[in-house]
Amino acid sequence: MNRPHRRFRSITTYSGHARRHDYSVTVRHSPWRTKVLALSIDGVDHLPEADSTNKDANVVEARVRGWFTVRIVARRPTVEGKLVDREQIHVTTSALGDAGEAEIHAGGDIVPLLPEAGSRSEARDLKRTAHPTGFALIAGLITIMRLVIPLLGLGALLSFLAEPVKAWLSRHLTPLLEPVMNWLARMLEPLGSLLSAIGRFLGWLFDILFGWLPSIDLPFDIPDWVWTTAKISVLALIAFSVSRASLKRRKKLLEEASAEARRDNQ
CATH class of the missing domain: 2.40.128 (Lipocalin)
Structure with missing residues (x-):
């Protein structure tokens, strides 16, 4: 080879x-x-x-x-x-x-x-599979950050700071880029339709899975941030569980592949 x-x-x-x-x-x-x-x-x-x-x-x-x-x-x-x-x-x-x-x-x-042997990929595999819980926690934290950062208003702050730059670009570049963007919009229209169809399917699937649950009226109001925190926590827990299970499975498969390679070399 x-x-x-x-x-x-x-x-x-x-x-x-x-x-x-x-x-x-x-x-x-x-x-x-x-x-x-x-x-x-x-x-x-x-x-x-x-x-x-x-x-x-x-x-x-x-x-x-x-x-x-x-x-x-x-x-x-x-x-x-x-x-x-x-x-x-x-x-x-x-x-x-x-x-x-x-x-x-x-x-x-x-x-x-x-x-x-000796490659960075081997070191990465050994490190990740030796500590699946730790790396799964990192995956959960990354999920939390991705969901929390938009809620902190940082996007609005950055948008405000970048507004003068956006205005200048709009005045000078829009006449040049508008034909290209129109062409690109036409090219991407089928993709937009596909994504819309996927969104409708996911909404239908969510209704099938959870639509049967009865609504519960509580005698007191629950702040919106409580529901938001609960959703973020559930998604982070899912990311943690999936990542941990995947790393454990990969460790087992790598051990089996290594054992088979040793048998072939004997």
Whole structure:
């Protein structure tokens, strides 16, 4: 397999075995992009570029899509010879870059690929899976901050401070940008319709799940901030629980993948 020059610490190779196939994928993790540099499936090299399709001698295609999260779709032939989507390789980068993770997704199963020894991705995995509760608390706190900051009026303050700049930009740039923005609005109109449909569906689903609950009249008034605090607390608890469960699950999968790799090397 061709290996890129390893001058950059953000370049990591992930490897592993899943569903009778061997995988190796080399990735550059940047804060602004996840870049797949090299890919090998069952010993056959694929050197993908963004939005490319690569076919090997065994009629296996690897389609690469994505920017921050990259999905590599492996297409394999059926008995009749028709190519169909099989497994996917998901590659993601951490928020600060320089590290990330890679997983094989196939038929509802998720198998992590092991980062090379000594890499930042390996250190990140060991640190996060060793302290799932602590990192889950961070996820909960981030959720709280995302919900609380808009309630503090900071948005209105920043808007007030930026008003002179906005006025100047409006006077000088609007005539230049208006044709472009009109064209962009037309291009994004289908997306807006789709998001509206999703919003209506979520509202319908919420009514189905919770609409049957009877309203409760209390003999006293409950301030709005109490309900707001309760909603934020519930969402933070959900974020904490999901993150903790995900890290525990990943720790188990990594241990299983490491054990299988050791057996293969014996």
